[in-house]
Amino acid sequence: MATASVATHDTAHDHHDHEHHDNFVTKYIFSTDHKMIGKQFLVTGIFWAIIGGFLSILFRLQLGFPEMNLEFLRPLLGGWIDESGALDPTFYLALVTMHGTIMVFFVLTAGLSGTFSNFLIPLQIGARDMASGFMNMLSYWFFFMSSVIMFISLFIKTGPAGGGWVVYPPLSALEQAIPGSGLGMTLWLIAMTFFIASSLLGGINYITTVINLRTKGMSFSRLPLTIWAFFLTAVIGLLSFPVLFAAALLLVFDRSFGTSFYLSDIYIGGEALPNTGGSPVLYQHLFWFLGHPEVYIVLLPALGITSEVIATNSRKPIFGYKAMIISMLGITILSFIVWAHHMFVSGMNPFLGSIFMFLTLIIAVPSAVKVFNYLTTLWRGNLIFTPAMLFSIGLVSFFISGGLTGIFLGNSAIDIQLHDTYFVVAHFHLVMGSASFFGLLAGVYHWFPKMFGRMMDARLGYIHFWLTFVGVYMVFFPMHYIGIAGFPRRYYSWTNFEFTNMYTDLNMFVSVAAIITFSAQFIFLFNFFYSMYRGRKATLNPWRSNTLEWTTPINPGHGNWPGEIPTVYRWPYDYSKPGAPEDFIPQTVPLSATPESNLPHEQEQVKLEMEIMKEESEVLVANESKH
């Protein structure tokens, strides 16, 4: 063991010596440095977030102000604004579809997991880089290609895919049914194929790196919860994304090669199609087999980031570290066996509905445990409200609000009425959309000093937080009311039905709140790009945090640590330990150096630790003399 570790140190030295001749292309574009790839994912994710958010503003204009003349959007939307200045209903559907696709996959999967898994895994486990830097680079460039194709699909004549982000066939399979199912849908499928490849390349790397490249002493029981979250997220992605690929592939066959996996008994456009024997419900099963785990793919990294940020800024260990890990493991496993709760009224056997109702409500238990643990972490802490901390507290609030409405929807009897209404929209935008988005923002604020060596402006962060936090509630909370009132999703207007011909005032309010919230994000954008170049210089460990990334130089090069990779001697949450002079003890401080604050069982470990250290130094000395 000792020799092995010395060997890695040696190669690490070599590695470090090699890395001073990066040119622009290898440093910023085809970089294999996990930190740069993380930043690439982040900037691309931010780009998509602006697009995705902007699309939602367009359809909120239609919903909040149906009478409004949108002529001023003609330069941008061209023919999608008709002669009377109204938005085209088909394009409205394309807008909601692309908003969903972009936000779920390009922002909250690639932007969140891609950014922070890449950036933090090697830094927090003590590795020079990912297991395969090249695969990691490929992962980004597959994502980039996917982005380019999806972006192009926004501008084609027949419009982008318009069958909802779930793209259920037959609607998504038949061009006769909706124009977006032509070229737009083809591009959607190609883009998603690249996206899946990107996710898999990334995921394999994250898993391998966490398992194999942890530094000495970094056992699984000493991993920060962020890493646990990224690790489990990658496992979920690796197991579920291929199923989406299968679903997409069969859809491609149905669309282009005349098969009937999902198509049966269809009479459309005045003719009966030859397809028989297929099942649209099969697609739904396959889609949600990814689709539900996907919720946790976007949520778990956010929860991991929150755990780290809340612990650091409460100056307290995260409460129930083990319980948090067990909860995440529970969520990981259960996330695979709840998918059909999206399909209670899809026509599948009601008995299956009963089974999935039981499984679904079980998954609420580990989620509840996590919330209670966050609350207990705050309890009797010494709370510092950095912007990251504010966003983390906001995340917990959204997680509670959106999580509780999940208990309604997971109950198949109640879901009959609520399914595909605005209640669902409110539910998942809070629990998955906004919560994960807040996790992303918390992560950016917290690790910005490590990414760019400068601090973001805290006060702009506060303004950004309060506008966004209040804004998000003003947008999504009212949707519960119109959801209970039965307003269906993906409706271009509400005037065709008596039961929905009301709440125009509330919809207007929601739209205004959405516009304000969206505008508030420009404060963040300014803060982000300005601070990158002109922000206050960061110190080594600005949040006085325990984890390993803060032991690297302020601007770590490729390889992260100029010298040896530090060894880890304790878990990452020794905050405010009784007896310790400071309120934090970094993971690299040996237990033997802190006899005043060691707990009884740690005192026993000191002996073992001393022995290992002694052995280690002997080997090192022997090694030196050989040279």
Add this chain to the structure above:
Amino acid sequence: MYGFLIAVGVLLLLSIIWMVYRIQTLVSVVKGSDKKIATGSNKVNAILFVLFLLGTGILMFWYSIKEFDNYQLPVASEHGVITDQLFWITMAVTGVVFLITHVLLFIFPYKYQYKESRKATFYPDNNKLEIIWTVVPGVVLAGLVISGWMAWSDITAPAPEKAHVIEIMGYQFAWDVRYAGKDNVLGDYDYRLTSAQNSHGVDFSDKNSIDDFPSPVVVIPKGEPVLFKIRARDVLHSVFAPHMRLKMDAVPGMPTRFWFVPTKTTAEMREELGNPEFNYEIACTEICGRGHNGMRKVIEVVEPAAYQKWLSEQKSFIQNNPALAKGLESDVKELAEIQ
């Protein structure tokens, strides 16, 4: 002009943000607050959390109470009463949890805001607590699930044999309704027989289809079980009758069904709501294309006697359009014309 004004507005906004930003940066440098662990804004944020709690809490209660009659749709089916009850029980349970957790979540930041003199309590775990808040939610959820499951089993159980059978077929972008007629059995259909005259693709060589008849409105009797046989002929649709608390996808190639017992006639509901214009409606809740938001069908609930009278007045498909019987064997044809 419009674009110019927007540009000026944006520019103005940006410059204001810029100014505010520069000023407060300079102020913080002068104060030296960038070197402190927690500045005065720590307290401001702590107070804002409490204000947020109070403000949004009041707003929520005020609006929920004021608007109750608006968002609480009247219910007109037997199972709907039960699912509504489940909904409000769940609302009570989750509401309590919602309030308690949020009060804690926003009070803690105020109470435990940073003080240099204080040290946070080192409290890494407590297995007893973990077990409590695993088991308690588990038990509460089990209660909710079991009551939901019992309701779900009843709702999805096979329809009573005497249920009135009505076929609802969705297509872009409307619903077509077919009644089973006197025999209460729908005739076979084949999507390849669909045509402008025969929108359901009914197979008239099946004797059961002879007395089937169409209707522009879904007329159903109060207090008697009704079985909707649901299908679609092009893409997915979903039958949603909000007042009946009924929803079921219409799937091409896979017929689905939903049965229920309406409890109030349209006339009774009109009187109850004081709205003479009121109608029960069916909407589509599965995205189906351009006209998704316009697939309206009216349900008319009438007294059973009125329903029987209405039934006897209806003319079958073939009576409406004798051409449909073309090509049928003569005895079937005769039968069809007598009906």
